Amino acid sequence: MDRAEQDRIAFDQPAFARLLGFRLISADADEILAEVPVTQDLANRNGVMHGGAIMAMADNIGGTATMISLPAGKTTTTMESKTNFLRAIPVGDVAKARCVPLHKGRTTMVWQTTITRGDGKVAAIVTQTQLVLDWRD
Numbered sequence: 454m455d456r457a458e459q460d461r462i463a464f465d466q467p468a469f470a471r472l473l474g475f476r477l478i479s480a481d482a483d484e485i486l487a488e489v490p491v492t493q494d495l496a497n498r499n500g501v502m503h504g505g506a507i508m509a510m511a512d513n514i515g516g517t518a519t520m521i522s523l524p525a526g527k528t529t530t531t532m533e534s535k536t537n538f539l540r541a542i543p544v545g546d547v548a549k550a551r552c553v554p555l556h557k558g559r560t561t562m563v564w565q566t567t568i569t570r571g572d573g574k575v576a577a578i579v580t581q582t583q584l585v586l587d588w589r590d
Contacts, residue, residue: 456481459521470513473506477517485518485552491542501541502548502576508536511566511579514552519562519583522554528588532561534581546571560585 454462463480473495478486487510489495495506512531519529542548549569556563561582568577 463517463521473509475510475513480517480521482522483554485514487514488547488549491544491546491548493544496544500544504538507568507577510548510550511568512581514550514566515564515581515583518552518564522557522562523585526588528586529583530586532582532584534579536577536579538577540570540574540576542570542576
């Protein structure tokens with residue numbers, strides 16, 4: 454897949470990502486960068502980014518990373534995801550994500566997404582396994 458096709462796929466984000474406020478910054482085969490402003494709509498009752506929103510951000514960026522790494526005729530779905538929450542991200546901050554491959558195989562891909570706060574401190578580390586599937590119309 455050439456760079457133009459990677460960008461077309463990566464930057465064509467699903468509606469759910471747009472609902473979260475997901476903004477893709479850059480995408481290539483070995484690193485994806487994105488961010489999400491932490492609004493009250495994404496907060497838990499303690500005024501910090503909801504854990505589910507953090508996980509959704511990581512799942513979306515990992516899925517994007519896999520999509521631009523797939524051969525023709527393939528698609529993907531998340532089959533496993535593990536999150537370590539290390540620090541809270543307060544409302545008004547921006548969650549920044551960096552996703553890198555740990556394994557890019559023929560049937561599975563494993564990605565690690567590190568989510569940081571605006572001060573650069575790590576808030577969460579998410580490791581997910583993506584299943585590579587044949588695309589069916």
